Amino acid sequence: MKPMTEPRPDPLLAGLAAGREAAYAELYERFGARLFRAALGILGSREEAEDAVQDTFTALVRARAGLSGVENLAGYLFAALRRAAADRSARRRAERRAVREVPESPSVKPEAVRNLRLELALAALPEEQREVLALKLDAELTFEEIAAALGVSPNTAASRYRYALEKLRGSLQECRHGTA
Amino acid sequence: MELPDELRRLESELAGRAQADPPAALRGRVLGAVHAELGRPASRRTARRGFWSFAAAAAAAALVCANVTGQLARGTDCGLRRTAVPADLRDSVRRIRELLPEMSEREALRQALLIEAGVPERPLPVLHAALATANPANAAKRE
Numbered sequence: 001m002k003p004m005t006e007p008r009p010d011p012l013l014a015g016l017a018a019g020r021e022a023a024y025a026e027l028y029e030r031f032g033a034r035l036f037r038a039a040l041g042i043l044g045s046r047e048e049a050e051d052a053v054q055d056t057f058t059a060l061v062r063a064r065a066g067l068s069g070v071e072n073l074a075g076y077l078f079a080a081l082r083r084a085a086a087d088r089s090a091r092r093r094a095e096r097r098a099v100r101e102v103p104e105s106p107s108v109k110p111e112a113v114r115n116l117r118l119e120l121a122l123a124a125l126p127e128e129q130r131e132v133l134a135l136k137l138d139a140e141l142t143f144e145e146i147a148a149a150l151g152v153s154p155n156t157a158a159s160r161y162r163y164a165l166e167k168l169r170g171s172l173q174e175c176r177h178g179t180a
Numbered sequence: 181m182e183l184p185d186e187l188r189r190l191e192s193e194l195a196g197r198a199q200a201d202p203p204a205a206l207r208g209r210v211l212g213a214v215h216a217e218l219g220r221p222a223s224r225r226t227a228r229r230g231f232w233s234f235a236a237a238a239a240a241a242a243l244v245c246a247n248v249t250g251q252l253a254r255g256t257d258c259g260l261r262r263t264a265v266p267a268d269l270r271d272s273v274r275r276i277r278e279l280l281p282e283m284s285e286r287e288a289l290r291q292a293l294l295i296e297a298g299v300p301e302r303p304l305p306v307l308h309a310a311l312a313t314a315n316p317a318n319a320a321k322r323e
Contacts, residue, residue, distance in 0.1 A: 019218050021218065024211060024214045025211055028207055032202060032210070033201060033202055036200070036201075037199055037200060037202075040200050046200070046203075049202075050206050053202070053206065054206075054209060054210050054213050057210045057213060058213050058214070058217050061214055061217040061218055062217065115197055115198070118193065118194065118197065122194075133194065137194050137195050138199070158181050161181075162181070162183065162187070165183070165187045165190055165191060166187065168190060169187060169190050
């Protein structure tokens with residue numbers, strides 16, 4: 001039997017809804033790093049990932065009146081991050097900047113080369129697929145949480161993830177054949 | 181979730197990448213932004229919303245007022261309903277209608293009022309003469 005998503009009352013949500021700064025600090029402790037990694041995975045730029053995390057928190061403060069009714073905090077938070085990242089991404093497109101930055105200080109070690117290849121293949125994925133991989137692998141969300149963030153069913157989230165992995169594998173194989 | 185071995189390996193490889201940590205300064209920056217946002221007194225957005233709510237309410241009130249005024253103006257009989265019309269005015273109306281049977285009672289009342297108020301040009305001239313002879317008080321008032 002499929003486990004039910006429990007509507008557990010979260011005291012953190014009450015604090016956020018009440019506008020208590022300590023609650024926002026706790027939220028950052030809980031999710032800050034994962035939000036940053038997910039944003040980095042989606043946007044590919046540390047600077048913009050930082051901005052997106054800040055935008056997410058600011059948006060949360062503005063929408064705090066409705067927070068007490070949120071059932072899946074992670075889903076809600078990453079949905080907000082996704083919107084913030086989409087705004088950043090749109091702004092970036094408008095500014096005609098590079099789609100993705102090369103990771104900082106790549107060394108010449110083979111491991112680093114492999115990582116770089118992986119990063120480039122990730123960067124070449126469509127945004128929708130890059131997003132689901134970032135939420136699963138960088139933010140370490142469950143498929144239920146990803147589903148809530150993306151506004152789709154958990155099955156769709158899972159199949160989107162699998163499809164993204166397949167696409168990535170295909171890109172890496174092409175890359176290997178191309179460089180061989 | 182069941183994945184073929186190849187995808188499972190790729191997933192492990194992706195998961196095993198060095199995870200980027202946010203810079204230490206990000207926490208302070210984010211919480212500073214939260215503090216600023218929380219401290220913003222009745223944010224500009226709310227104030228703007230307040231202004232537009234007021235503007236909408238004022239416009240609605242003006243519309244209702246204009247509508248009611250129009251309705252009253254169209255439907256008004258200046259409070260001179262049959263029961264409120266004084267006896268001598270009713271008499272004038274009756275005489276006017278005797279002279280001009282095709283005239284509506286409403287118009288007859290209006291003409292009688294004009295004559296009563298001493299407005300010289302507006303009433304039909306024929307009524308002046310007729311009513312002056314019938315009611316010398318009115319004629320005296322006009323003079």
